[in-house]
Amino acid sequence: MQKYLLIFCLLFIAAKFSHGQNVNHNWKPLxxxxxxxxxxxxxxxxxxxxxxxDIWILEMHRPTLSLEGISENIMRTKTLYIVDLQQYKFGLKQVVYYDPSNQIIKSFKYDTNSITEEYKYIFPITENSFMQKLIDELLRLRKQKESAK
Structure with missing residues (x-):
């Protein structure tokens, strides 16, 4: 009986902690x-x-994406970007790859706290890029908030 109680307690604790790590996103098309x-x-x-x-971006790949070092086909990529509007650049914080059945294939975290500002934001924000569209959306939402006041 104690064995079953111990197993139940361990499962309960594991479920409680794994639930706390789920991130709820409010995805909007960009x-x-x-x-x-x-x-x-x-x-x-x-x-x-x-x-x-920081901002999470979700991208769907059709056809599926193939990357060296990842044996499965990638259907979706969820990326956490770090953006600096003053430098007008961005960098990567985390990338998660998903297969067609929505299971995580591979995940990478980049330690942006230990690198210099020069290397934290390595990609320029270019005209007509998805990041420029995101910034345009941010500005639109700010303007909308201001006009609602």
Whole structure:
């Protein structure tokens, strides 16, 4: 009997801690066309109030994506970007790859706290890029909030 009680307690604890790590996103379309299908986490965009921020982006790959070092086909990529509007650049914080059945294939975390600012934001924000569209959406939402006051 004690054995079953111990197993039950361990399962309960494991379920409680694994549930706490789930992230609820509020995905909104950013770019949906034949070439790209990209969504952003609206809940994050609503809370941005500084020139540097993090934002989750979800991208659907059709056809599926193949990358060296990953044996399975990648259907979706969820990426946490770090953005600096003053430098007008962005970098990567985390990337999660999913298979067609929505299971995680591989996940990478980049330690942006231990690198210099010069290397934290390595990609420029270019015209007509998904990141430029995201910033345009951020500015639109800010303007909308201001006009509602």
């Amino acid at each position: 770019t949906i066309n034949d070439a790209q299908r990209i969504w952003y986490d609206r809940s994050q965009l609503d809370t941005i109030n500084s020139p540097t921020f």
